[in-house]
Amino acid sequence: MSTMPTPRLNLTDDAPGGLRDLLFESAPVHVPEHVLIETGLADRMAPIDSPLGTLWVAWNGRGVSEVEQADDGNDAAARHEARTGRRTTLADAPPEPLAAAIRRRLAGETRVRIPLDLRGRSEFEVAVWTKALEIPRGEVRPYGWIAAEIGRPKAVRAVGTALGHNPVPVIVPCHRVVRTDGTIGQYSLGGPGNKRTILAAEGLDPAALEDAARRGERLSGSTTTNIVCWPTCRHARRTQDRYRVSFRSLREAAARGYRPCKVCRPTAVEAAA
Amino acid sequence: MDDTELTERLARDLDGTFESLVQAHVNRCYAIALRILGDPHDAEEIAQDALVRAYGALGGYEPQRIRELRLRAWLATIVVNLCRNRVRRRPLPTTPLGPLVEAGREPAASDATDPSHAAAATADREHLAALLAALPERYRIPVVLRHVDDLSYAELAEVLGRPEGTVKAQVSRGLAMLRAAIPANELEELTA
Numbered sequence: 001m002s003t004m005p006t007p008r009l010n011l012t013d014d015a016p017g018g019l020r021d022l023l024f025e026s027a028p029v030h031v032p033e034h035v036l037i038e039t040g041l042a043d044r045m046a047p048i049d050s051p052l053g054t055l056w057v058a059w060n061g062r063g064v065s066e067v068e069q070a071d072d073g074n075d076a077a078a079r080h081e082a083r084t085g086r087r088t089t090l091a092d093a094p095p096e097p098l099a100a101a102i103r104r105r106l107a108g109e110t111r112v113r114i115p116l117d118l119r120g121r122s123e124f125e126v127a128v129w130t131k132a133l134e135i136p137r138g139e140v141r142p143y144g145w146i147a148a149e150i151g152r153p154k155a156v157r158a159v160g161t162a163l164g165h166n167p168v169p170v171i172v173p174c175h176r177v178v179r180t181d182g183t184i185g186q187y188s189l190g191g192p193g194n195k196r197t198i199l200a201a202e203g204l205d206p207a208a209l210e211d212a213a214r215r216g217e218r219l220s221g222s223t224t225t226n227i228v229c230w231p232t233c234r235h236a237r238r239t240q241d242r243y244r245v246s247f248r249s250l251r252e253a254a255a256r257g258y259r260p261c262k263v264c265r266p267t268a269v270e271a272a273a
Numbered sequence: 274m275d276d277t278e279l280t281e282r283l284a285r286d287l288d289g290t291f292e293s294l295v296q297a298h299v300n301r302c303y304a305i306a307l308r309i310l311g312d313p314h315d316a317e318e319i320a321q322d323a324l325v326r327a328y329g330a331l332g333g334y335e336p337q338r339i340r341e342l343r344l345r346a347w348l349a350t351i352v353v354n355l356c357r358n359r360v361r362r363r364p365l366p367t368t369p370l371g372p373l374v375e376a377g378r379e380p381a382a383s384d385a386t387d388p389s390h391a392a393a394a395t396a397d398r399e400h401l402a403a404l405l406a407a408l409p410e411r412y413r414i415p416v417v418l419r420h421v422d423d424l425s426y427a428e429l430a431e432v433l434g435r436p437e438g439t440v441k442a443q444v445s446r447g448l449a450m451l452r453a454a455i456p457a458n459e460l461e462e463l464t465a
Contacts, residue, residue, distance in 0.1 A: 019420035022398045027303030032295045034321050039328040
């Protein structure tokens with residue numbers, strides 16, 4: 001036996017304590033939190049700039065879980081926690097790849113992949129939001145179009161409800177879905193004023209759209225191609241004024257020998273009517 | 274909460290229990306990775322990655338399989354495999370046995386009020402960590418699992434997929450190499 005009072009290194013096969021006391025080291029305190037965020041059991045939240053001013057984005061390892069408008073990050077985090085049951089901590093900014101993807105999406109790039117955490121949402125809601133993602137920046141479609149496109153032509157009201165529950169507005173552009181009568185309609189992120197603001201930021205004139213709809217100009221055709229589109233379809237908008245013709249309905253357009261555009265597919269809503 | 278209770282609760286409610294697993298095992302995952310790889314940054318990444326993978330795996334297991342898991346050995350296996358992959362991807366620089374300085378490491382907080390005592394402990398730790406890091410992998414990993422993580426030889430055999438006798442011999446050989454590498458003045462303080 002050693003006569004030393006406290007041997008510093010005790011390297012016997014059956015005395016693990018000697019090495020353990022010196023070499024065991026605890027993980028940095030942030031590691032558990034990172035694990036929970038990465039697995040989607042806790043969230044982070046940070047501010048981003050948008051046409052609507054500062055928005056708060058929540059995310060975890062599965063994707064973006066919420067976008068909301070709030071004056072204060074602590075309020076936004078508290079609401080997010082209450083809604084999801086997940087502990088939510090504030091950060092200065094989203095991780096750069098996510099921040100860059102959101103910036104590019106807001107700038108109108110359609111091929112930007114932004115993972116979303118939509119756990120607990122219904123298949124119908126996810127189908128509605130996924131369809132809304134197909135509407136390009138600077139264009140709008142009616143609720144009925146989404147209903148028809150996802151194979152639920154009679155569920156127009158449910159589509160409106162699902163869009164109102166969109167947890168990730170701006171990223172999923174529910175602001176690009178308008179009422180079937182052509183009016184701009186409601187918006188979950190702070191009300192209809194915000195919807196007009198963001199549509200205007202995307203290059204549309206909401207008031208002019210509503211005026212045209214009120215005049216009965218629901219669809220737009222070209223006399224050179226005999227194709228009929230939603231008025232904001234990129235093919236309709238590049239038609240020169242002297243070749244442009246408006247229709248109240250697809251039936252009227254069809255009676256005049258026009259076929260529906262294959263890009264914006266105005267067929268669908270008529271089929272629902 | 275012991276591991277039997279932990280696995281029982283994980284089997285019933287993975288999302289509600291996983292944080293308890295993290296709290297109970299994160300430090301040992303980190304310590305294993307730190308002493309196998311020798312680098313705190315790598316160790317942090319491995320500990321995090323191992324627990325995230327554990328969550329993914331548990332999500333795919335039937336409740337009965339979760340109940341039967343031997344958590345300590347199972348998690349150690351994930352950490353060891355990740356460490357091996359890391360080494361394979363980016364081989365550690367081979368370091369000669371001898372005094373080494375671990376760069377960028379804060380001296381750990383110590384209860385000792387005597388600063389010279391604390392400094393001596395830190396020097397011991399760094400010296401020993403460097404010696405350990407210089408051991409060949411087949412001795413280093415068993416020594417770390419047995420003597421840093423305190424796994425039993427039966428658990429070691431499970432983690433390393435080798436017979437108990439083999440891992441015992443590897444631990445013993447690893448310790449012998451460490452002893453041989455320690456300078457004579459420190460050897461005086463070792464038990465026979």
